[in-house]
Amino acid sequence: MSAVNRQLVETVLRQFTDPHLNLDPVSAGCVREIDIQGGKVGVRLELGYACGLFKSGWAQMLQMALESLEGVDSASVQVDVRIESHKAQEQVPALANVKNIIAVASGKGGVGKSTTAANLALALAREGARVGILDADIYGPSQGIMFGIAEGTRPAIKDQKWFVPITAHGVQVMSMAFLTDDNTPVVWRGPMVSGALIQLITQTAWDNLDYLVIDMPPGTGDIHLTLAQKVPVAGSVIVTTPQDLALLDARKGVEMFRKVNIPVLGVVENMAVHICSNCGHAEHLFGEGGGEKLAAQYGVDLLASLPLSMAIRLQADDGKPTTVADPESQIAMIYQEMARCVGARISQSGLGAAAMPSIVISDD
Structure with missing residues (x-):
């Protein structure tokens, strides 16, 4: 019987690919410790993204593989999570008490961007991360409704200087809607909106x-x-539908983030298919495969492809998005996978990037 050594253990670990990092634990640099005491093997991995619903199954799979190795009597695999701070723009100072900022954007309205942002935040929280969401849609804020925060709720003020975010479903929420009347439109020019x-x-x-x-x-x-000038954004997520018009605008969004050196973490395709609740017939109302083509064109991941579902809309309107209202559903699992992939892409992006080109904004 051959003696177990570190090389053999690493060979076994290399046979398994983390589906979110697309790398095996050794190549991904996740192995922190390999302890071999005769026939007992202990392995400790450290992942750089929120994955509370994934790590125990991942550890069990690797443990079983190690225990099948000749000479191993027992094996243990411990998977820890350590989320580091990453940012794209070197000259932009870090934001206090915030490690990573994710911008969720779309080229056009009506593609489910806000719903995606809400479910992404909630899914990251469910994976064990500390998460906040900022509603930067100054003209049409909707996150207060999606998180079930009562109309007229106002944030507390700390030290006469800070807004205290409102916590809902375990996520810290801040929105312009908390500072204005819901029935009064924000009629501001661009510089005022940017300042807000x-x-x-x-x-x-x-x-x-x-x-x-x-x-x-x-x-x-x-x-x-x-955002590109003043905020240290770790990465962006582009939301689209398969419709040609939406894809055209989504391309502009991808190009914009690339020009300002903010990584595009991937594409989310909403309303990909409608399944009739009566007969089960599947129909691609807004086209087919558009999100996949967009992702392939720019060399990024298709993070999720979600159906046109009444449940998603009803749950968001009710103040309990899908990841909270029906956490074990197939749609919720798609959001969880999306969240883990977003976190994994940020963890692979490094601790900085090339200098961002200067942007001049005139008041004209």
Whole structure:
């Protein structure tokens, strides 16, 4: 019987690919400790993304593989999570108490961007991360409704300087809707909107967040440029539908983030297919395969492809998005997988990037 050594253990670990990192634990640099005491093998891995619903199954799979190795009497695999701070723009200072900022954007409205942002935040929280969400859609904020926060709720003020975010479903929420009347439109020019966004981000007392999800307004305007200049964004998620018009606008969103050196973590395709509740017939109302083509064109991941489902809409309107209302459903599992992949992409992005080109915004 051959003696067990580190090389043999690593050979076994290399046979398994982390589906979120697309690498085996050794190549991904996740192995922190290999302890061999005769026929007893202990392995400790450290993952850099939120994966509370995944890590125990991953550990069990690796443990079984190690125990099948000749000479191993017993094996134990411990999977820890350590979420580090990452940012894209080197010259932008870090945000206090926030490790990673994720911008969720779309080229056009009506593609389910806000619903995706809400479910992403909730899914990351369910994976064990500390999460906040900022509603940066100043003209049409909706996260307060989606998180079930009562109309007229106002954030507390700390030290006469900070807004205290409102916690709902375990997520810290801040929105322009908390500072204005729901029935009064925000009639502001671009610079005022950009200033309000920066105040919301920097003057909110975020409580030690691993991830801050920013629900961006549709398009590629002032707010997006302000975000690129002033906020250390770790990565962006582009939301689209398979419709040609939506894809055209989504491409502009991808190009915009690339020009300002903010990594595009992937594409989320909403309303991909409608399944009739009466007969079960599947129909692609908005086209087919558009999100996949967009992701392939820019060399990024298709993070999720979600159906046109009445449940998603009803649950969001009721203040309990799918990941909270029906956490064991197939749709909720798609959101969880999406969240883990987003976290994994950020963990692979490094601790910085090339300098961002300067952006000049005139008041014209």
